[in-house]
Amino acid sequence: MNLDRIMKLRLAGVSKTFLGRKNRVPALEDISLEVQKGEFVCLIGPSGCGKSTLLNIIAGLTQPDRGSVLMDGHPIREPGPDRVVMFQDHALFPWLTVLGNVEFGMKMKGVPKEKRRALAQEFLRMVHLTAFQHAYTHELSGGMKQRVALARALSINPDILLMDEPFCALDAQSREILQAELQEIWSLTRKTIVFVTHNVREAVYLGNRVVVMSARPGRIKKDIAIDLPRPRRLGSLEMIKVTNMVMQELRGEIETVLKEELHDA
Amino acid sequence: MRSAVRVMLFYVLLLLIWEGIFRLRLWPAFLFPSPLQVFRTLAAGLCDTTYLIGIGVSMQRILLGFGISLALGIVVGFCIGSFKILDGTIGPLLNGLRSLPSICWFPLGLLWFGLNENAINFVVIMGAAFCITLATDDGVKNIPPLYLRAASTMGARGLKRFWYVIIPAALPSIITGMKLGWSFAWRSLMAGEMLYVSLGLGHLLMMGRELNDISQMFAVMLVIMVLGLIVDKVVFGLMEREMRVRWGLNAL
Numbered sequence: 125m126n127l128d129r130i131m132k133l134r135l136a137g138v139s140k141t142f143l144g145r146k147n148r149v150p151a152l153e154d155i156s157l158e159v160q161k162g163e164f165v166c167l168i169g170p171s172g173c174g175k176s177t178l179l180n181i182i183a184g185l186t187q188p189d190r191g192s193v194l195m196d197g198h199p200i201r202e203p204g205p206d207r208v209v210m211f212q213d214h215a216l217f218p219w220l221t222v223l224g225n226v227e228f229g230m231k232m233k234g235v236p237k238e239k240r241r242a243l244a245q246e247f248l249r250m251v252h253l254t255a256f257q258h259a260y261t262h263e264l265s266g267g268m269k270q271r272v273a274l275a276r277a278l279s280i281n282p283d284i285l286l287m288d289e290p291f292c293a294l295d296a297q298s299r300e301i302l303q304a305e306l307q308e309i310w311s312l313t314r315k316t317i318v319f320v321t322h323n324v325r326e327a328v329y330l331g332n333r334v335v336v337m338s339a340r341p342g343r344i345k346k347d348i349a350i351d352l353p354r355p356r357r358l359g360s361l362e363m364i365k366v367t368n369m370v371m372q373e374l375r376g377e378i379e380t381v382l383k384e385e386l387h388d389a
Numbered sequence: 390m391r392s393a394v395r396v397m398l399f400y401v402l403l404l405l406i407w408e409g410i411f412r413l414r415l416w417p418a419f420l421f422p423s424p425l426q427v428f429r430t431l432a433a434g435l436c437d438t439t440y441l442i443g444i445g446v447s448m449q450r451i452l453l454g455f456g457i458s459l460a461l462g463i464v465v466g467f468c469i470g471s472f473k474i475l476d477g478t479i480g481p482l483l484n485g486l487r488s489l490p491s492i493c494w495f496p497l498g499l500l501w502f503g504l505n506e507n508a509i510n511f512v513v514i515m516g517a518a519f520c521i522t523l524a525t526d527d528g529v530k531n532i533p534p535l536y537l538r539a540a541s542t543m544g545a546r547g548l549k550r551f552w553y554v555i556i557p558a559a560l561p562s563i564i565t566g567m568k569l570g571w572s573f574a575w576r577s578l579m580a581g582e583m584l585y586v587s588l589g590l591g592h593l594l595m596m597g598r599e600l601n602d603i604s605q606m607f608a609v610m611l612v613i614m615v616l617g618l619i620v621d622k623v624v625f626g627l628m629e630r631e632m633r634v635r636w637g638l639n640a641l
Contacts, residue, residue, distance in 0.1 A: 215538070217532075217536065280543060
């Protein structure tokens with residue numbers, strides 16, 4: 125059996141409308157998406173295109189109005205540790221140390237204390253934070269916090285790792301370092317990852333596939349396979365070419381959104 | 390170090406002023422004692438164990454009353470914070486009851502329980518439980534939703550979610566409520582102990598009045614004040630400091 129072709133996630137006809145105070149805001153319309161096991165899929169689109177909503181639906185944090193969301197053939201009804209989310213804000217618990225935070229998910233799963241400590245330390249090594257294992261989260265920089273969040277998510281060993289613009293609040297340098305680390309970790313673990321971003325360079329650098337979404341209502345506009353060899357380098361000629369190509373796809377969308385916003389205002 | 394010296398100097402000065410006023414004989418000695426008199430009474434009371442018994446009795450009472458308030462307050466507070474229906478119904482009622490000074494419960498307590506231990510416990514609980522309840526409720530409501538979302542995607546649910554996420558996330562507010570609850574309980578207890586021969590510190594204070602022993606009153610008031618301060622600063626102060634350091638709240 126070819127491992128590369130196992131269907132992990134299948135979304136069919138997913139729609140979601142939010143009810144505002146006065147109006148109905150269509151967030152997603154008829155989204156169909158398939159993700160294979162071990163794929164790194166980046167969802168990209170202008171702000172307000174519903175990419176985070178889509179991620180929340182896969183996580184089980186939001187329920188779609190219509191359509192089906194299947195993981196391994198089973199419908200998703202609620203959040204669970206098989207689909208851990210990494211948020212834009214680290215969402216680390218301030219009452220726990222770095223080590224305690226990384227152990228948290230395993231504790232919920234009932235992993236025995238010694239084993240989860242050893243595993244947590246291993247994942248902290250992976251994100252280069254061994255020296256900070258006993259620190260509390262407020263003592264860390266933004267980049268370090270996101271690294272802890274990454275270690276915490278990986279330690280649960282989810283089937284799918286969902287990442288909601290995890291690096292977008294970081295400074296440029298930390299962002300590049302974390303992108304490189306994530307690429308390396310993905311190459312080692314071949315985890316299935318769905319990664320939401322609005323940064324084209326980031327999407328092209330990380331993803332096997334870049335799914336471009338259009339805004340209001342959010343639809344899938346284009347599904348682009350990125351066949352560049354790894355490890356990729358930001359700023360390599362091929363990267364720039366592909367980035368420009370994706371940018372072209374996105375430009376029209378961003379302009380539409382801007383026009384609408386100006387019109388509304 | 391220098392600030393410690395300053396503080397010492399301040400209190401020495403205060404004692405000197407007190408002594409000075411005493412020497413001026415503005416009031417008769419049975420209305421205004423000298424610091425030395427008070428100190429002697431205090432030492433004697435501590436030596437012949439009447440004060441120690443008083444402290445013991447009062448502490449026992451407050452531990453019981455405060456303990457019950459804490460248990461009640463935290464359980465009810467979590468319920469109100471977790472269920473919208475309770476929040477809309479019981480919430481405003483508790484808020485109203487909290488604004489009632491605890492002494493106002495005495496007539497009721499005396500009628501219901503008689504002039505005894507239970508009436509005192511009742512008033513202590515009424516004084517402390519509401520503010521602990523509302524602080525807990527507040528703590529639960531103000532948990533950042535992101536923590537709950539993160540916890541649920543990591544598989545925290547039911548009791549585990551409650552124990553490992555909701556309680557620690559609400560803890561800062563609960564500690565504030567405990568501190569406040571303690572001071573309310575302490576005040577209510579002292580008021581209650583004055584009502585009859587209760588052997589506690591409040592009773593000793595009242596006895597000073599009945600015996601026209603002004604230095605006893607000053608000495609007992611001093612004991613009540615110091616005890617209240619110690620619990621507030623040492624017990625709750627340390628808890629609060631530990632929590633603030635952990636959460637990084639001091640840096641803000």
